[in-house]
Amino acid sequence: MSVYDDRPWLAHYGEHQPAELVPQFPHALAMFEATVRRDPGGDAIRYFDGRLSFAELAALSDAFAVGLLERGFTPGERVALYLQNVPQYVIGLLGTWKAGGIAVNVNPMNRERELELLLRDSGATVLLTLEGLHRDVAAAVVGDTAVRTVLTTSELEYQTRGDARVFAGVERTGAADGAVDLAELLAAHRGQAPPPVSFTPGDTAVLTYTSGTTGPPKGAMNTHGNIVFNSQCYRHLCELGPDDVVLGVAPVFHITGLIGHVTVALLLGAPLVLTYRFEPSLVVDVIRAERPTFTVGAITVFIALLNAPNADRAAFASLRKIWSGGAPIPRSTIAAFEELTGTYIHNIYGLTETTSPSHGVPAHARAPVDEHSGAVSIGVPVSGTVARIVGDDGTELSPGEIGEVVISGPQVVEGYWNKPDETARAIPGGALHTGDVGYMDAEGWFYLVDRKKDQINASGYKVWPREVEDVLYEHPAVREAAVVGVPDDYRGETIKAFVSLRSGERVTEEELIAFARQRLAAYKIPRRVEFLDEIPKTVSGKLLRRELRERHATG
Template identity: 75%
Template sequence: MTPVSVYDEKPWLARYPEGQPGSITCEHPDMVALFRATVARHGDRDALRYFDGRITYRELDVLSDALAAGLLADGFTAGERVAIFVQNDPQYVIALLGTWKAGGIAVNVNPMNRERELRLILTDSGASVLVTLEGLYRDVAAAVVGDTAVRTVLTTSELDHQTRRDLRILADVERIGAAAGTVDLGALLERFRGQRPPTVSPAPDDTAVLTYTSGTTGPPKGAMNTHANLVFSAHTYRGFCGLGPDDVVLGVAPLFHITGLVAGVAVAMLLGAPLVLFHRFEPAAVVDLVRAERPTFTVGSITVFIALMNAPNADPDALRSLTRIWSGGAPIPPSTVTAFQELYGQTIHNVYGLTETTSPSHCTPRDADPPVDETSGALSVGVPVYDTIVRIVDENGRELPPGEVGEIVTTGPQVVKGYWNKPEETAAALPDGTLHTGDVGYMDADGWFYVVDRKKDQINAGGYKVWPREVEDVLYEHPAVREAAVVGVPDPYRGETVKAFVSLRPGTSATEEELIAFAKDRMAAYKYPRQVEFLDDIPKTASGKLLRRELKVRTQ
């Protein structure tokens, strides 16, 4: 690869796709136009494969039209928000497209969220419609929606759109039915089937999705991923990964996450390719599905591929069809790449990005072997993608030369326009549209980038971002907890996991197991602490600020 400096005013001169070095041309201005073009070209192809269920692009068009018509008949207006609170089910894609066709903004909600977390997102986004699984409504949302602006709740079942009832994933699922005050999504789609909503043409800079992230500071906030952001990132994956309409996409990343949305849904729509879904990740079931559906491309966290290596039905031929594999969200140990290649014969490439870069800002080209950082042993996260300028800067914003460590700062068509209703946070993280990632790294002389650390205290647990203050706030709700400080500690499987240091109130008692269970009941599964250590006092500065850095030293 020709050495390229990213410190001039030119974008990275990517050599992909062949014959088109430099900038990439996106054929469609927004995701609705992109989807319409795919339906026109590939209407009879499978859009979604869900166990034994099949939905073609033409049928997906009909279903999403019906949802849009139903929303509009209920008084939905342009710019309103629809929160989507499901797993990796076909209903996610139907709800996403239906929202866009009604002129709305989709709000991605992690299905692992509990009441407090769901309430925060619904309140912040001002969502007027919630699409959710029957079980999630019963267990979580029913206690929340009355306190928010939600006026319509559409419930659905993970048993819809298939008949196989996979023994590893869906065997224990029972139909609950629409609860009082909710509307069955399937019944609504049948009622409005055949109706076409008025044609909408979103502007490229219109917000398509609010994707909630802790970013580098503070509690979760809604990154405004625009239609142009999504279209550009879908084209980026197509070019860098060498994808075409004959590919089959495996939706292994959560669809609520920016990687699943872009590398799964948006890429499949751009290609006119099938997207294989399976509700939730279960390693052995995924191995069986890969054998049956023969997907060729996927992007997931490294923990996914570690789990697939340890699946009971793993064998050298199991993943033979997956010839294009990329992983992001967490550091990739070179030893894991080697072990995966020895077992399955396939290579895991690296990709790097954030919610605020609408997935990829860096990617390992499909025919390249990324170098390894000699100091840390970490793989390079790749090179900047099309039309993307990435700089390494010091604390004063001064650009640093190759080899020097500083903050990663990114400018490009995939960078979001800001955070929903948070002008101050937008100005801090995105001055003049340039994203200050909060990640620390460096670029070598050949233009390869490496992520060394995070600028703040954010914890990266298997690709999921955890903000320590959020975990601490939950622990403080326990009557025995006097002080709590949370840090990330090394974990052989997740890369990093959550550890809490706790001091107790005089005259009270609590065990490690008790506090872990307490937090587990109140937080998404990836957030609660896996370890608790008791201290007489939590180290603090003279002003009373918790010294997390001292606690991290204790764990090393």
């Protein structure tokens, strides 16, 4: 019998979770429609001093859908959302669904080449973007794609505060030639409703592109069923309800922001607090003002908040439900954040292909820490999910044995957009092979070791970067650390650390190496340390070790 058949993690969860998570809605739009009926006057979005109720959000997204349909949009077509964390993202997402379409999430940091690649790959016929992004990026590439309609909007809409920390230099310009102003389109169709749509759980709702850390981005087909299931997983794992207030610190175009902020708020009927971009001191002020209760984001977000000049315990008094995913959590950071705020950071784990969480630490639990490596557990599988550890030959491994994490469950996507070969390779038989290496302990808690491709081979010794990074994080001067293997004539590979320091702190390369020498075996000690202002990361907080290796190679 498989060691996983007894599901030991259910002891941490409660025995009746899977039944409670039977999908209540046939598609993601139905979650929102139920909330509008239940609480039409409640705040749906808080954007600085602006407010949109659920009824207003319903009217605006209706108008968006009607405007698309009048311009020849047909069900199944794609709408690219090239936006920051602004209310227009939610309007566009819901409006796309109401028109029978598929939303395409686009990173607003993408430049011409990257944007054109995603527009071409998705075949998007509509682009909704900010005026500045259209002027500086999109205008140069949309003519060579399938895009027929360009809608532009301003980040200054839906608020009047205009905080200089994020809006400095931003001005409303209106739609450029060839584009349609979103505000004008919504006003023209206000009060109109599109014809009803009917989705199945298996219909694609959003194309969310992978971060491209292992190759060209691929469009994961997150279905309506995936979104409904994992929105409910967040609700249950994090013990959320309509009285909660969701703080949107993760980018909404990323799977964590989409599910952990936008769709869970639509499901709960909870206000979603958006701040355009993440600026630590501004976010601290917003937390003071809006009193959010829940958020989820990369650990780099909480490191930044911890070091914000206006951060103190009083500011974080309301924020009692915090989860972090996307990158390893150093236990020293968890401890420092709890010391400042009084709130424990729970771990959560998932991928674009699992539509956000596959594992998490339940609300009233604390993650165990591996006594040998110091790794903090990523949690237990969320309800209805089977996670296995497999060896290189595909056989299932016993507790304590290290192998690849393989995930099956209602949140796993059916595949990648127009990439059947990539789908067959990564998700054979519906089981996602994550590329993450880890193990499960005897009580069902899961731990990550590292990515397969990031293992360092120094003089024949295998070194996982995570273990070295966790030690460096223990030094009081270190803000962030990333470790890679670099070529070495003698060892084949040797260990190099890239480090950014806390504000006002100083430490030398020799001092950090000596610090590591006291805590690690000789073959795990970094031989080189390079100091950077910022460690390169994806928007989800994953370390871009590839860029660090390239930086070393180019001197």
